[in-house]
Amino acid sequence: MIIYVKNKAFPHKTFVTTAQPGDSVARVRAQLLHTLYELGKDDHTFRLRHKGQILRDAFTFDDYQIADNSILTMVPVGKSQEVLMEIRSVASSDFNFDGYNHGQPADVKHALEAEVHTFDRREHMVADFKALLYVHFLFTFLSMLTVHWYSVFWLFILWAVGAWFVPTYSRIGGFVGNTSHLKIHFCIGVLIASVLCFVPSMYFCVSGWIFVATEDCSNWTYRGYCSHTKIFSAAFFTVHLLLLILTFVMGAFLLRNFKIEVGDFIERFLVQEREIEQVMMMAKSGKVKEKRAAAYDLAAMATSSDDNKFRIVAEGGLEVLTKLALSRDEVTQEHAVEALAEILTIPSIQDTFVESGGVQTLSAVLYSPSPRVMQEAAVALYSIVSDSDENKQAVIRDHGLDDLAHAASEGTIFCQRTIASIYLELVFNSDIRRQIAMSNTPALTLVQLCKSNDPDTVRFALQSLEVLAIESSELICAQEDLIGLLLDLPFRSLDEKLYLLAGKILLYFAENKETCEQLLTYPRVQESLTLFAKSQDPILQKVVIKIIFCALDFPDLKQKLKRMGMSEVLEYVRDHGRDRETWDMADQCLQALNSDNDLSGLSALSTLEKLSKMDQKADSSFSSQSSLGEGRPGSSEGSSDSSDFKKKKGKKGKK
Structure with missing residues (x-):
């Protein structure tokens, strides 16, 4: 495959190289070193970056899912200010970094x-x-x-x-x-x-x-x-x-x-690991440039194998990396946080890290102006909350929820997805769910995440809101902006799994008269429910019927439902129901909507009991009861979709 490489140190030249999916990043770097040699710039030191992620030499293009005709960026390794200008992509196009380079390592140059x-x-x-x-x-x-x-x-x-x-x-x-x-x-x-x-x-x-x-x-x-x-x-x-x-x-x-290819000699020197003791010494007492190099080496070591992760921890690496994560040099900070994110994938190391107060450091790093640093800190926190219920409390301690909210509003798409995953892991813990339900900030954050264009982020946020609704439906119903987001979902996405989650949350709004009125005043509520009803999922069709059933509990809303054309929605479900239960529910709801009977006199009864008294046929009544008893928020169907996430870890893709 063909790879294009750009570098602001060479504003008028784009490097073109070839690679195989199984080639390492070091192999491509070696090819670029040959090109720089022909230009007389072989002392120009650099790293490669793709989609904001610094590429590790030992990893392959398959690991990073880099496809044909991708564009990589050379990130010069020089003094901190110049490097940060490149990382933030605000450097002028004619700025030359060569004056700040320190040359290739001797073994690479040889x-x-x-x-x-x-x-x-x-x-x-x-x-x-x-x-x-x-x-x-x-x-x-x-x-x-x-x-x-x-x-x-x-x-x-x-x-x-x-x-x-x-x-x-x-x-x-x-x-x-x-x-x-x-x-x-x-x-x-x-x-x-x-x-x-x-x-x-x-x-x-x-x-x-x-x-x-x-x-x-x-x-x-x-x-x-x-x-x-x-x-x-x-x-x-x-x-x-x-x-x-x-x-x-x-x-x-x-x-x-x-048989000798470009990079055969250079590659092994680019990916070789230095002695951990030497790297740790540089990280502890070196100068800014040495600490930056040490942080990079520690991240590369941690990425390469689990054995190296344990060796780093044994040499006191957690304490050193925690200090480097608070460095003023953003390059050092980025590599240190990435190293921590890699190391914390080992559950046994997480306990040591939490006990040493490292979670507070990661929470502080969530306020970093660097999107990359913020993203890596979120990944590290996710590793902690996903593997241990005991460590979840440490994440929300000391205004941790506020820190997550900041990262959700300021982070990249990947960072927002990770934050949504963290919330979903947190709400599955009953004690933490009660704490979250006592504050409005997490709910506001989840509503904000529902506005994302990333379907995974929206799904995790909706699943979290659904679980929170079990704990406190009042908290969910208090989010006025959420109704519009849920009803707008079929106009923004084609994912029917998201429709089902949205429909289940809308049920909570429909069961309360005040929020039900807000629901029905939404301009496109009939169109949204129609799109929900056209789903291939019978559960979602039943949810649509139940939303209308809930509105029928309030007599003054019945005529409004007729004027809005809800009977057309029910007729469509009845004519295109995916199973017999769906047909029965739609037919009975349509009868109730068109009936002149007032259900308000049966206020002490449930919706199912009211419908049973109105219907003369016991078998139809039984069918209605069996169907309406399913798919309710918090039921096994309502939580099964949420539990799917427990099998899916939101780990990094660097790989």
Whole structure:
């Protein structure tokens, strides 16, 4: 696949490179180092970034889900202010960072020079081999002057095939030509052809010299069968043997050289891990630049394996990273928080981190002006709340809910999705759910998240609101903006799972007269319920019917329902119901809507009992009861969709 790389240090140039999905980020960085070498900028140090995420050298393009024709960004590694300007994408297009670079590490630079030397040698070897083919062409014609003139046929084939398939290569331009992709096959073919030609040439050479030594040519006198042709043939095939040996050796060297790809030497130095003790020392007492490099190395180590995570913790890494997470240098802060997010994926480490007060640090980091830092802090907090009920209290302690609300309003889409996931994990805990229900801030935050254009964020927020409604329906009904968001959902999304969640929450509004009036005053309520009713989900169709049933409990709203055309919604469900229960419910609700009977006299009874007294048929009454008893908010159906999230972790995608 083709990858485009841009860098504001080179405002008028876009780098183009190729990669395979399984290639590591270090491999592409190595290719870019070769390009910079040709520009005389090989000391330009950089990292790669994609969609706001710094790419780790040890990870592959598949890990980051980078597709063909993606655009990456070179992030120069220089003094903090210049780097931050690049990270925030506010640097002027003609700003040059080269003056602030400190050059490549010595091992990377030596590996780069070794690769350049290898490719220079390849260019010379290909040119020498082409010259050798001209010699083979000459020997092809000379073979017709020997006694074994018929050898011209296989010698000509050897030369013709070699001349046709020999690749063309230059260090700057690489391989070119229609046969360049067959370079390995070409080398193998050269080796096999050389061996095949070597056998007859060896036979002709040995037999020729034996004849010269034992026959009439023993005294170098030309009489009888001895002739100049005989001696020429023996000498010719002797020289040709040497030529074939040279061809075989050059083919073997070319085969070995062709197997070396760009980055083979550099990659291992880019992804190699430094000693944790050395990195920890730099992180504790180094200068700003050294701490930045140490934070990056710790993040890379933590990402590579679980063993490294435990080694970092054993060396006191949690305390060090917690301090670096509060650094004024945003680059250091970003890498430190990312390292913490990776380390905290281990449940046993989370307890130690929580006990040391690290959660308060992550909550403070949620106020960082860097979206990336805020996002990584949210991911770390999610790891804590998703794996342990005991640690959830630590997240909401000391105004933690307010911190989450800030991140939900200021964070990126991914950050908002993570915050919504955190809320969903929190509300599943009954004690925390009661605490959340006592404050209006979490509900306002969840309503705000419902406005997101990300369907996952909306789903998690709606699931959280549904669970909160079980604890306190008054809290949900107090969110006046929520009615419009729920009814607008079918106009913003095609996800029927979101429709079902929205319908279940709307039921709470429909059961209260004041909020039911607000629901019916919404301009497009009839259109929204119609779109809900057109769903392929019978549960959602039943929810729509139950919303209308609830409104029928209030006599003064009955005529309003008729004027709004709710009978058309019921008729549609009755005609297109997904099962018999849905048909029965729609039919009975339609009868109740069109009936002149006043249900208010049955105020002491439930909606189901009122309908039972109005209906003369016991079996229809039973059908209505069985159907209306399902899908209610808080029932098994209402919570089953929410429980699906417990199986889905909102972990990072860096991968």
